[in-house]
Amino acid sequence: MTVINVGLRDRSYPVHVGPKALEMLGELIPSEARRVAVITQESIPWSVDPSIGALTIKVPDGESAKSLSVIEDICRKMTAAGFTRADVVVAVGGGVVTDVGGFAAAVYHRGIRFINVATTLLAQVDAAIGGKTGVNLVEGKNLVGAFWQPTAVICDTEMLTTLPIREYRSGLGEVAKYHFLGSVPATPEGSTGAVVDAEVVAACVQIKADVVAADEREGGRRAILNYGHTLAHAIETAGAYDLRHGEAVAVGIAYAAEVARRLGRISDERVAEHHQVLSGYDLPSRLPRGLDTEELLELFNRDKKAVQGVTLVLDGPDGVEPVTGIDTTILRDALGTLR
Numbered sequence: 001m002t003v004i005n006v007g008l009r010d011r012s013y014p015v016h017v018g019p020k021a022l023e024m025l026g027e028l029i030p031s032e033a034r035r036v037a038v039i040t041q042e043s044i045p046w047s048v049d050p051s052i053g054a055l056t057i058k059v060p061d062g063e064s065a066k067s068l069s070v071i072e073d074i075c076r077k078m079t080a081a082g083f084t085r086a087d088v089v090v091a092v093g094g095g096v097v098t099d100v101g102g103f104a105a106a107v108y109h110r111g112i113r114f115i116n117v118a119t120t121l122l123a124q125v126d127a128a129i130g131g132k133t134g135v136n137l138v139e140g141k142n143l144v145g146a147f148w149q150p151t152a153v154i155c156d157t158e159m160l161t162t163l164p165i166r167e168y169r170s171g172l173g174e175v176a177k178y179h180f181l182g183s184v185p186a187t188p189e190g191s192t193g194a195v196v197d198a199e200v201v202a203a204c205v206q207i208k209a210d211v212v213a214a215d216e217r218e219g220g221r222r223a224i225l226n227y228g229h230t231l232a233h234a235i236e237t238a239g240a241y242d243l244r245h246g247e248a249v250a251v252g253i254a255y256a257a258e259v260a261r262r263l264g265r266i267s268d269e270r271v272a273e274h275h276q277v278l279s280g281y282d283l284p285s286r287l288p289r290g291l292d293t294e295e296l297l298e299l300f301n302r303d304k305k306a307v308q309g310v311t312l313v314l315d316g317p318d319g320v321e322p323v324t325g326i327d328t329t330i331l332r333d334a335l336g337t338l339r
């Protein structure tokens with residue numbers, strides 16, 4: 001088992017990574033907590049040890065769980081069960097559940113402790129760590145939320161063995177991203193759709209922990225975690241394309257490499273390295289058919305990062321960093337290479 005510390009002074013916390021990490025849960029519940037609310041979904045095939053004495057609250061499956069009415073429902077159930085500020089929430093699931101469970105914990109009695117048990121690859125390497133919690137509005141995703149750090153995170157890598165393949169690939173998109181932000185063990189030569197092991201998960205968690213510790217509230221450096229995400233969000237907003245989040249991130253990573261090459265920030269060899277990493281995980285690097293270039297460019301302008309013109313997170317001589325004011329011709333031309 002590897003334990004990685006997210007170093008945030010009095011809000012620091014451990015991330016336990018490895019097979020059977022779930023067995024740590026009992027020890028991680030604070031001794032003064034008398035009640036535990038387990039937030040999960042019907043589709044999550046994992047439960048916690050009943051001796052933990054939990055109130056289980058199931059939120060709807062899928063992204064529809066990320067709503068204020070679900071938060072109200074959770075808080076009312078905890079109130080009915082007599083939860084106090086000493087008690088604890090345990091979110092057991094993927095990114096939706098950790099976002100919802102974390103936000104409920106952030107607002108219940110103005111903030112109680114919570115622990116994430118991440119059951120998907122995407123949650124283990126990304127969503128369960130970092131303290132961004134929140135829900136969607138009809139007007140857009142993650143528009144209401146809070147920075148609220150968990151007190152511990154469990155990434156039991158045995159849970160990944162039963163993940164549906166598309167769910168797994170979605171996590172691989174985020175794993176691919178970390179190859180360009182830090183040091184991640186290479187995928188075995190010649191393998192496609194390589195199954196990552198606990199060592200790879202731990203390497204990704206270490207990179208995320210370091211970035212969050214350096215910039216908890218995304219004042220600067222934390223933006224690099226959005227590598228590949230500007231195009232991914234635009235594809236997701238354009239909608240109706242059968243790509244999971246991490247698959248869209250993979251296309252976004254290929255795109256970021258093409259834009260960086262056109263700006264003279266990286267060499268042809270480095271672009272090839274991007275494609276190697278993506279194909280090593282059997283991830284897509286081309287746009288789904290039918291996506292309109294002008295619609296994508298318009299969506300780039302509406303991106304939260306587009307404060308001074310379109311901003312993309314790009315690789316370069318000093319590593320990955322946000323780059324502003326990129327010429328539309330370059331953006332359009334690079335989209336053309338992904339067709």
Ligand code: GLY
Nearest residue numbers: 127129130131132
């Ligand atoms: N909860 C995900 C993050 O903070 O990045």
